[in-house]
Amino acid sequence: MMKFKxxxxxxxxxxxAGVTLNYVTRNTLGVLAPELKQIFNISTQEYSWIVASFQFAYTIAQPFCGWILDYIGLKIGFLFFALIWAIVCMLHPLATSWVGLAVLRFFMGGTEAVATPANVKILTDWFPAKERAVAAGWSGVGFSFGAMLAPPLVVAIHLNFGWQAAFFVTGLMGLLWAGIWKFYYYHPSEHPMISSEEKAYILGDRTGKQEKLKMNLWDSFKSICRVKKFYGIAIPAFLAEPSWQTFSFFVPLYLATERGMNLKEIAMFAWLPFLAADIGSALSGYLAKGYMKHFHFSNNNATIWSSVSGAFLMISLAMVPFVDSPYAVIALISIGGFGHAIISAMLGVLIMENFESDRVASVNGLRGFSAWTSGFLFSLLIGVVVPKSGYLPIFVSMGFFDLIGAVFMIGFIYDRSKKIIQG
Structure with missing residues (x-):
């Protein structure tokens, strides 16, 4: 069989590609929200419950998904969850009320939760330590590219074939990808297409490390939660996630109700913050390398400073309520998307820097649990606050959350031992 270098x-x-489709399917609802609210006569508060249903399932499932991936491996674990999320997406046209949508979103959230822990798992499995920051930046592109692709793709399908087709087609795309994953993905130690030189390069710095987790679910979680550095990752993740959830689920609605954009205008502009996030994610690893080169920081500390840089960019969100032009709104939210993607990618690198390879998916699952807990609560808060006070307090608070998270990151992780934590 042909070998690849x-x-x-x-x-x-x-x-x-799989994560891109993961985000396309989950963001289909957000893109169609203005239309579906009219079709099903859904209030803003009821819509927040639909979003929260997805978020709640995604939140509680992430630690479990991470442990599954560490325990049975990425190939089978990711395939199992991908098949389910694709099928559930295809079932959305059967919904007849907001309650039906909420039930479907719950099952979809519980299976799409695998994306976050899988991201760190593939980076740890396939890349040596010195390449992970750059690889993490590029892998994060899938998370934002799917969100960027969703508005024009979903609107195009909807306008030509109806909203039901938008859910069915995007789900079918995920199903086709799962088949490709089944046949082509393997761990580097057993991939039939890997060259001996590349295998040695990838696995050369892992002598004595386990590739699969041997602990049960509860013992694994307890060992992680005893590590102080975990909270230097979990707390910033908790404070960072509300902005991303708002981009994904509420910005199209905000542009329609507060800025007067129609569905076609949303399709034209709502993808720009996710394009900015793609760029931010791709550049984040190079930014960390720049800090190492010019300031002689360790990989750990350079990663932190890259994340702090992203936190300062998030201040742009606090300015959104104070500008009149909807195009200025898009620009400010795009700067926030750029900054958030840097933070997100670098948090994954910090996990790989500070935890054993046999538990990185579990740690990232718990990090995701922390993040999505805040996303879930923040969505409920939006449903309560916006009808009474508008979006001003929402955007202002999001502008400063990440700077607070940076303080915890520096306090718990910065300038400490770079040895792998055993837990």
Whole structure:
């Protein structure tokens, strides 16, 4: 069989494609929200419950998904969850009320939760430590590219074939990707297409490390939660997530109700913050390398400073309520998307820097649990606050959350031992 010299990047592209479809399917609802609210006579508060249903399932499932991936491996674990989320997406046309949508979103959230822990798992499996920051930046592109692709793709399908087709087609795309993953993805130690040189390069710094977790679910979680550095990751993740959830689920609604944009205008502009996030994610690893080169920081500390840089960019969100032009709104939210993507990618690198390879998916699952807990609560808060006070307090608070998270990151992780934590 043909051998590839850079197979690790091919596997990363395959994963990015899956995450892209993961985000296309989840963001289909957000893009169609103005239309579905009218079709089903859904109030803003009821819509917040639909979003919260997805978020609640996504939140509680992430630690479990992470443990599954560590325990049975990425290939089978990711395939199992991908098949389910694709099928559930295809079932959305059967919904007849907001309650039906909420039930479907719950099951979809519980299976799409695998994306976050899988991201760190593939980076740890396929890349040596010195390449992970850059690879993490590129892998994060899938998370924002799917959100960027969703508005024009979903609107195009909707306008030509109806809202039901938008859910069915995007779900079918996920199903087709799952088949490709089944046949082409393997761990580097057993991939039939990997060259011996690349295998040695990838696995050369892992002597004595486990590749699969041997602990049960509860013992694994307890060992992680005893590590102080975990909170330097979990707390910033908690404070960072509300902005991303708002971009995904509420910005199209905000542009329609507060800025007077119609569905076609939303399709034209709502993807720009996610394009900015793609760029921010791709550049984040190079930014960390720049800090290492010019300031002689360790990989750990350079990663932190890259994340802090993203936190300062998030201040742009606090300015959104104070500008009149909807195009200025898009620009400010796009700067926030750029900054958030930097933070998100670098949090994943910090996990790989500070935890054993046999538990990175579990740690990232718990990090995701922390993040999505705040996203879930913040969505409920939006449903209560916006009808009474508008979006001003929402955007202002999001502008400063990440700077607070940066303080915790520096306090718990910065300038400490770079040895792998055993837990």
């Amino acid at each position: 850079q197979l690790r990047w091919t596997m990363l592209v395959l994963f990015i």
